[in-house]
Amino acid sequence: MTKDKISNNIRKLRFEHDEMTQQGLADQVGCTRQTIIALEQEKYVPSLGLAFRIARVFGEYVDDVFGYREQLW
Amino acid sequence: MNQAQIRSIYCLAIWGTVALAFCGVFFLRGGPEGFAGDSLRILIAALDFGFGYLVYILMLKLTRKKSSSTAMLQDERDHEIARRANGTALVSVMTFIFILSIILFTLFQDLGVLPAGWLWFLAYFTSCFAYIVHAVVTLFLYREMSGND
Numbered sequence: 001m002t003k004d005k006i007s008n009n010i011r012k013l014r015f016e017h018d019e020m021t022q023q024g025l026a027d028q029v030g031c032t033r034q035t036i037i038a039l040e041q042e043k044y045v046p047s048l049g050l051a052f053r054i055a056r057v058f059g060e061y062v063d064d065v066f067g068y069r070e071q072l073w
Numbered sequence: 074m075n076q077a078q079i080r081s082i083y084c085l086a087i088w089g090t091v092a093l094a095f096c097g098v099f100f101l102r103g104g105p106e107g108f109a110g111d112s113l114r115i116l117i118a119a120l121d122f123g124f125g126y127l128v129y130i131l132m133l134k135l136t137r138k139k140s141s142s143t144a145m146l147q148d149e150r151d152h153e154i155a156r157r158a159n160g161t162a163l164v165s166v167m168t169f170i171f172i173l174s175i176i177l178f179t180l181f182q183d184l185g186v187l188p189a190g191w192l193w194f195l196a197y198f199t200s201c202f203a204y205i206v207h208a209v210v211t212l213f214l215y216r217e218m219s220g221n222d
Contacts, residue, residue, distance in 0.1 A: 027152070031145065031148040031149065031150070032147070032148050032150070032151075034075065034219060035150045037220040037221075037222060038150060038218055038219050040220060043220050044191050044219075045148070045221060047149050050149060
């Protein structure tokens with residue numbers, strides 16, 4: 001059995017973009033700051049729409065923001 | 074803590090209290106066998122639930138956030154948690170009814186009759202159970218799907 005693991009480098013990208021705040025990013029992508037916190041700590045996997053919006057804010061491709069790896073249970 | 078978490082904590086307290094009070098009324102003073110014929114206990118149970126719903130509606134009104142606020146109150150994560158909590162609560166309630174029905178059938182199969190009081194218990198307690206399970210699952214999912222600030 002496999003379990004999908006989605007990682008991301010949102011935190012790193014925020015700091016590379018003029019130390020953007022979590023609230024600032026949340027406002028731009030249309031979600032709450034709590035969701036950005038959950039995403040950064042990999043407690044929540046975003047919808048495809050939210051993933052694309054986050055990537056667009058940073059001017060990156062989704063693949064460059066989010067990583068996927070398959071884990072065996 | 075957001076609105077959904079605060080409401081879940083209040084919901085747990087309200088319906089937990091209502092369920093405990095109902096169990097007290099139902100199991101004490103004559104037990105389930107005499108419940109259906111005891112109009113005083115039926116009235117107390119009805120008042121218990123009526124009071125519970127009144128406090129619950131009041132709580133929903135008091136914890137309502139103003140829509141004029143510029144900050145976003147809910148997003149896809151909250152909706153995902155609500156969707157999962159609804160699904161889990163529905164399955165839990167159906168399982169609870171199934172198990173209780175089977176237990177009652179097994180206990181009273183030889184007698185051929187089931188005291189009507191148990192049907193009151195099934196109706197009232199299932200309502201409380203649904204609210205309690207929904208609140209517990211919501212709080213659990215927020216704990217699992219939230220990061221540390």
